Amino acid sequence: MDSLHIELSQNLKQKPEPSALGFGQYFSDHMFMMEYSLEKGWHDPKIMPYGPIALDPSAMVFHYGQEVFEGMKAYRTAIGELVLFRPDMNLKRLNESCERLSIPQVEPSTLLQGITELIKIDASWIPSGEENALYIRPFIIATEPCLGVRASHTYKLMVILSPVGSYYPEGIHPVSIYVEQRYVRAFRGGTGAAKTASNYAASIKAQEDAKQSGYSQVLWLDGVESKYVEEVGSMNVFFKVNGEVITPALSGSILAGVTRDSVIALLKSWGIPVSERKVAMEELVEAHKQGLLEEAFGTGTAAVISPIGSMKWGELELSIGGGKTGKLSKKLYDTITGIQRGQLDDSLGWRYRI
Ligand code: COI
Numbered sequence: 001m002d003s004l005h006i007e008l009s010q011n012l013k014q015k016p017e018p019s020a021l022g023f024g025q026y027f028s029d030h031m032f033m034m035e036y037s038l039e040k041g042w043h044d045p046k047i048m049p050y051g052p053i054a055l056d057p058s059a060m061v062f063h064y065g066q067e068v069f070e071g072m073k074a075y076r077t078a079i080g081e082l083v084l085f086r087p088d089m090n091l092k093r094l095n096e097s098c099e100r101l102s103i104p105q106v107e108p109s110t111l112l113q114g115i116t117e118l119i120k121i122d123a124s125w126i127p128s129g130e131e132n133a134l135y136i137r138p139f140i141i142a143t144e145p146c147l148g149v150r151a152s153h154t155y156k157l158m159v160i161l162s163p164v165g166s167y168y169p170e171g172i173h174p175v176s177i178y179v180e181q182r183y184v185r186a187f188r189g190g191t192g193a194a195k196t197a198s199n200y201a202a203s204i205k206a207q208e209d210a211k212q213s214g215y216s217q218v219l220w221l222d223g224v225e226s227k228y229v230e231e232v233g234s235m236n237v238f239f240k241v242n243g244e245v246i247t248p249a250l251s252g253s254i255l256a257g258v259t260r261d262s263v264i265a266l267l268k269s270w271g272i273p274v275s276e277r278k279v280a281m282e283e284l285v286e287a288h289k290q291g292l293l294e295e296a297f298g299t300g301t302a303a304v305i306s307p308i309g310s311m312k313w314g315e316l317e318l319s320i321g322g323g324k325t326g327k328l329s330k331k332l333y334d335t336i337t338g339i340q341r342g343q344l345d346d347s348l349g350w351r352y353r354i
């Protein structure tokens with residue numbers, strides 16, 4: 001692999017106020033880029049000033065969506081260390097998504113080196129503030145100018161950085177979700193387990209409709225029977241029913257979330273029963289009727305832990321935990337963010353120091 005070339009920006013931008021970040025609206029001064037060709041494989045890794053890129057209008061990504069992406073966060077701890085959270089998991093998942101989309105896989109150590117160098121250069125973009133972090137968005141696009149439907153012969157991998165606040169304006173306060181019955185996000189044999197743009201594109205219509213009706217997110221059901229819970233918009237989902245925590249099993253149509261995996265590991269380490277299995281909406285309604293649906297929450301890199309205060313399914317409106325953040329959701333949020341930010345012991349070895 002060629003060595004990393006670095007070109008620093010001569011025109012540094014003004015940074016936004018940490019209190020007004022929102023999610024994904026500002027971008028740091030630099031970006032990482034690497035090219036792929038059949039002859040050279042992945043080559044020419046470089047860090048350069050952040051800015052627009054030129055692509056041929058016939059670049060395959062514009063027509064057939066051959067693309068994958070990831071989401072990670074960087075933090076500065078109280079003693080000034082720069083850390084990532086389980087980056088090995090994201091790089092592994094990126095390559096799994098590549099495999100599904102027929103995109104050539106990337107050597108994880110090369111990409112991790114590019115990401116860490118980029119963060120060191122733009123470290124001043126890690127925002128202060130308890131709920132803030134520097135969001136890292138690696139992505140790969142098919143760049144070959146060609147309208148044939150096949151795998152591209154050339155690709156561009158890029159990493160951009162965005163200082164972010166909480167994903168939902170609600171922060172750690174509960175969101176209300178709409179259980180989608182008309183549209184489907186993923187199905188057996190599809191791309192639901194891959195982090196690829198088309199999954200999100202297909203979700204936008206339902207998301208917009210739900211928003212118009214006053215809900216923050218859509219809960220997707222399985223694509224075969226519209227019966228079993230899959231995931232919520234940009235998060236995996238968990239339910240606490242009568243002391244047991246249940247999350248849909250990774251069936252191939254659900255994203256294998258890093259936060260999901262971390263929550264399961266923490267629950268196990270706390271001795272709380274947790275099962276990965278099919279969860280039918282009917283089962284949740286029944287548990288709710290009996291007063292046993294104690295908590296519900298979503299998990300994701302962007303959202304961390306997002307409590308769910310109510311679910312609308314057809315005519316039914318289920319209020320969960322009195323619309324308040326549950327004890328377990330709060331404990332998980334505090335523990336995960338505490339480990340990420342270096343405030344808690346990292347006995348599971350999840351922090352990665354840059
Ligand atoms: C993340 O949690 O990192 C995601 O990728 C969700 C995103 C689509 C906002």
